[in-house]
Every structure is written in C-alpha cells, then in structure tokens.
Amino acid sequence: MTLYADVIWLLNLCIDYLLIALTAILLKRPFQQFRFICASFVASLIVVFMFTPVADFFLQPIVKGLYSALIVWIAFGYQRWRFFLQALFMFYFVTFMTGGGLFALHYFWQTEIPFLTDHSLTSGSFGSGISWLFVCLGFPLVWYFSKQRLETIEVKKVQYERLVDVEVWLEQSKLTIRGIIDSGNQLQDPFTKAPVMIIQADVLRGQIPDEWIEQMLNVESIGTTDGDERFMRRMSVIPYRVVGQPQRLLAVFKPDSVRIRHEEEWMTVSKVLIGLNDKALSPEDTYQCIVHPKMIVHGITDKLA
Known part of the structure; x- marks a missing residue:
C-alpha cells in the first residue's frame, strides 16, 4: 500500500x-x-x-x-x-x-468484525x-x-455552585425550595431599597390561598376587587423594566422571614420582598426562585444572629 x-x-x-x-x-x-x-x-x-x-x-x-x-x-x-x-x-x-x-x-x-470474517490476520499496515x-x-x-x-x-x-436552599416563612407556613443567585437581578423596591426575590407561582399553591396568588399575578386588578385584608397589608406594587420593553408593574409581598443556606451556612434575611412568576423559571425544575445577590450580602448567619 x-x-x-x-x-x-x-x-x-x-x-x-x-x-x-x-x-x-x-x-x-x-x-x-x-x-x-x-x-x-x-x-x-x-x-x-x-x-x-x-x-x-x-x-x-x-x-x-x-x-x-x-x-x-x-x-x-x-x-x-x-x-x-x-x-x-x-x-x-x-x-x-x-x-x-x-x-x-x-x-x-x-x-462486521474483520478478524472474524478474514481467514488470516496481517500486521504492519499504517492505515x-x-x-x-x-x-x-x-x-x-x-x-x-x-x-x-x-x-x-x-x-x-x-x-x-450558585444554587441555594431557601426557606420562606409566611403566616406560620414554611415553604422550602431551591433558588439560584442571579447577579444580574437588580430588582428592588425604589423606596425601601428592599431586594426582590422572584418565586415560581405554582410552588406557592397549597401554601397560601389561591386568591392571593391570582391577585399578585393580575396586578391590574389590585384595588378594584376586595381582597384579604391580612394579605393586602403585606402587598405592594413596584415598577420594573425588561430590556426592550416598556416599564411594567409587579406585585410583591413581604414574608415573615426568609432563610438561605449558602456555603454550608444558614442566614436569615429580614428585609426582602417576593414577586411571583407564572411560568417555570427552570425548564428542568432545577430551581424555583431567583435570589437577589443583596440577600446574600445583607443576610445574617444564624450563628451571629
């Protein structure tokens, strides 16, 4: 050859x-x-x-x-x-x-396998x-x-490496979910500067009344219909902007507290607001909420609390 x-x-x-x-x-x-x-x-x-x-x-x-x-x-x-x-x-x-x-x-x-079909084996060829x-x-x-x-x-x-365990406490009910720290998330209340954490709406069903969830997802209806007074005291509306789209409004509520497990330590975040998203945040359901980076910076570890 x-x-x-x-x-x-x-x-x-x-x-x-x-x-x-x-x-x-x-x-x-x-x-x-x-x-x-x-x-x-x-x-x-x-x-x-x-x-x-x-x-x-x-x-x-x-x-x-x-x-x-x-x-x-x-x-x-x-x-x-x-x-x-x-x-x-x-x-x-x-x-x-x-x-x-x-x-x-x-x-x-x-x-086919050559040495099973050939009657003899040869060597020395280079290809x-x-x-x-x-x-x-x-x-x-x-x-x-x-x-x-x-x-x-x-x-x-x-x-x-950016995934964290998250516990949300509201009305004596605890919700345990997985979150991802998103450094690009700069959403916060323009007045109190409280960071906003976005949670997948369906994971809250069964934890809080469905009417609360529907009120938050339909921000235009807030104030036009009667709502639960306890929840209305927790709720507020903040402006937010998506790239390439006009400014919108997002309904948020204040939980009793939020705990985050980051780098093997639990920390408590008291100054935080929660907004809802009606679609899955992760196609593979790897995480169910988006954690604001300020929550990690300002969180108080349990051993220091």
Whole structure:
C-alpha cells in the first residue's frame, strides 16, 4: 500500500492544532496563534520520526511524556508548576477524549468484525484510504461534540455552585425550595431599597390561598376587587423594566422571614420582598426562585444572629 507521508503529516498537524485549541478553550487560556502553530508543528514531527531510525526511541513512554510536556510548554508557556501541569493534564484529557470518541464512532458504524470474517490476520499496515478519510471527517465532528458537551457541563457546574436552599416563612407556613443567585437581578423596591426575590407561582399553591396568588399575578386588578385584608397589608406594587420593553408593574409581598443556606451556612434575611412568576423559571425544575445577590450580602448567619 502506498503511504503519502506528507498527507499524513498535514493531517496530524491539523489534528494537533485542534487539540491544543480545545485545551485552551477549556482552560480559558488566551489564544496565541503563533505559539499554537509552533506547538502543532513540533507535535506533528512525530510522524516524520516514525520513518527514521530513531522511531523506536520516540515510542518509549518516558520520551512520549517529555515530548508532550515540550508541546504544552511551547503552546502555553510556563508560569508555575500548577499552571503548567493543569495544561499538560488537560491536553492529555482532550486527546484521550477525542481519540476515544473517534474510536467509538468507528466501531459504531462498523457492521462486521474483520478478524472474524478474514481467514488470516496481517500486521504492519499504517492505515487505509477509508480509515484516513474517516479520521478527516470524524475528528472535527468528535472535536465539536466534545467542546459543546464540556461547555454544557461547565455551565451546569457554575449554575450548581450558585444554587441555594431557601426557606420562606409566611403566616406560620414554611415553604422550602431551591433558588439560584442571579447577579444580574437588580430588582428592588425604589423606596425601601428592599431586594426582590422572584418565586415560581405554582410552588406557592397549597401554601397560601389561591386568591392571593391570582391577585399578585393580575396586578391590574389590585384595588378594584376586595381582597384579604391580612394579605393586602403585606402587598405592594413596584415598577420594573425588561430590556426592550416598556416599564411594567409587579406585585410583591413581604414574608415573615426568609432563610438561605449558602456555603454550608444558614442566614436569615429580614428585609426582602417576593414577586411571583407564572411560568417555570427552570425548564428542568432545577430551581424555583431567583435570589437577589443583596440577600446574600445583607443576610445574617444564624450563628451571629
């Protein structure tokens, strides 16, 4: 079989560049194109060495490890050991992940097992036209899929770190829900400056009378119909604005107290208002309320209370 070493080298160069680029993306490292290209070029030279008398030397595990370290050093430099090792291990992780994905994709589409259908086994071949075409087409797909999945995992991790347990006390009734701290939530009462926490309306059903919920969701009807005097004393209306839309009004009420479990500590927030949203806040029901960041800042931990 004819081997086109230049084609193999060029393919290896492109793959090495994509692996280094994905490593940089996952580590949030700056893109330095010149360094990445140089590192990819050095990495691709391994193909050239495989056709020389020193091939056996470069197949030694310790040499492979040192060669990988050289590639990472060229691509990302060295600032301190932790910085360097983080890049090295991520480079290995990305390589194994994409290589494993490509291997799995190959066997997913394979309809027969060669050593069960062939009467003899051969060795020494470096690949076939079909296998290299598969790598050319399959690697970018696996690379893109891996990048998207890892970014999704990262988003979930960041979101999970912002999740808190929330207890709302109202009329001797306790509601326990999950909330997410939203740094973009700046909604507050313009007069008292009390932060506003948004709760999914359906989780309050059964905890407070339905007529209270309906009154809050239909802010235009407030004052035009008779309501529960106890609840009306708690309720107020504040203006709020959504980007690209005119100013609106939001009905809010003051709970007896709100407790939040943040970083393994419970804190009590006394100055807070609650607004309702008639739609699910999380498509996966991961959380049921949006916590104002000021509630975390101004909350009093239980051991200090």
